[in-house]
Amino acid sequence: MQPHVVIVGAGFGGLTAARRLAGAPVRISLIDRNNYHLFQPLLYQVATAGLEPEQIAKPVRAILRHQSNLTFRMTEVTGIDLSSQQVTSAEGPIAYDYLVLAVGAETDFLGLGGLEDDSLQLKGLTDGVTIRNHVLACFERAAADPQAERRAELLTFVIVGAGPTGVEMAGALAELVHLVLVKDYPELEGKEIRILLLEAQDQVLPGFDPALARSAQRTLEGKGVEVMTGARLANYLDKRALLADGRSILAETLIWSAGVQAEQLARDLAVEHGRQGRVIVEPTLQVPAHPNAYVIGDAAYQEADGQPLPMMAPVAMQMAERAADNIRRAVEGRPPQAFAYRDPGRLATIGRNAAVADFGRLRFRGFLAWVVWLVVHLIQLIGFRNRLLVLINWAWDYFFYDRAVRLITSDPLRGE
Secondary structure (H helix, E strand, O other), X not given: OOOEEEEEOOOHHHHHHHHHOXXXXXXXXXXXXXXXXXXXXXXXXXXXXXXXXXXXXXXXXXXXXXXXXXXXXXXXXXXXXXXXXXXXXXXXXXXXXXXXXXXXXXXXXXXXXXXXHHOEEOOOHHHHHHHHHHHHHHHHHHHHOOOHHHHHHHOEEEEEOOOHHHHHHHHHHHHHHHXXXXXXXXXXXXHHOEEEEEEXXXXXXXXXXXXXXXXXXXXXXXXXXXXXXXXXXXEXXXXXXXXXXXXXXXXXXXXXXXXEEEOHHHHOOOOOEOXXXXXXXXXXXXXXXXXXXXXXXXXXXXXXXXXXXXXXXXXXXHHHHHHHHHHHHHHOOOOXXXXXXXXXXXXXXXXXXXEEEEEOOEEXXXXXXXXXXXXXXXXXXXXXXXXXXXXXXXXXXXXHOOOOOOOOOOOHHHOO
């Protein structure tokens, strides 16, 4: 019987590994708790009423329906026994000959008690819809509230963490508010609305070229975002964001994008871990003392030039290719090869006509960077239908200064 490869996680890494093993003399079981692959880089556009959830997700079975050596199983993986080479799932144990753990990352609230329950986060598809509902519901409640203090609280939006996710979220939210919602709610004054972006470090987009980071901050401020660097959140209690320096901000909404860590499944493995609970892997991406197990993507810890590889989709996809190739080599009786990351650069958009691109020696910003960002993300979307619908929505937003998905499907402020 052919060797059984179990891939846990259908994100960028897991999906890439599965496709890379197409045609290999192995049986593949791809396992995920969801039946879809999510294009997470555009999740913030769901949260800001620019895209529908189904436009950035596609069923895994539809993506891989022509891959004859693969079976998809929708179930929750609850544990992994590396010694007995067995995955524990909600449907029972699953034995493997080779394992690829591609479970990704989850939010890290950095020890701030209560923040998990009181803040909003942007990791899964339902999170995007929850934020959209919440933001729109805040405007509805504010439009009906005669008390100025309560309106100010409802119309203050705090985003914590100015990495790419936080910057993109702040820019998109500012455009939704100042270009669209001010027209929908003429009874509200624009000066009542505040969007604040807090960053504990001394610049937005940490890791980007400082000149590009300064440009991004100026663009955000031009869109009405209050950028606060060197501002560390100490707590969020009773709708009040408390900063480490003693300042406080009354806000109905706090969106957390400041910390991530490896998924619990990876952190629970009885192996050595690095920063953020990531599994320390061999140069070949194998788990030490367990050569049949590979960990890739956000759950894997490996360094380049003395720094941990970033928790980004390009890293996960390149790791997936190497892990899959090494499984092929193992099946053929050949030794594995080491992984070497090829940095494709970084992109972040701040809204219409504005983005920054950092490709090492080549750095640029503004309209050209924005076009590059659009093209790259459109190409990476899976499925012609998704690309077409996203392109139509982007064009509508660009030419008509409108957002097509301003629907409240539940009202979290009323517990619905």
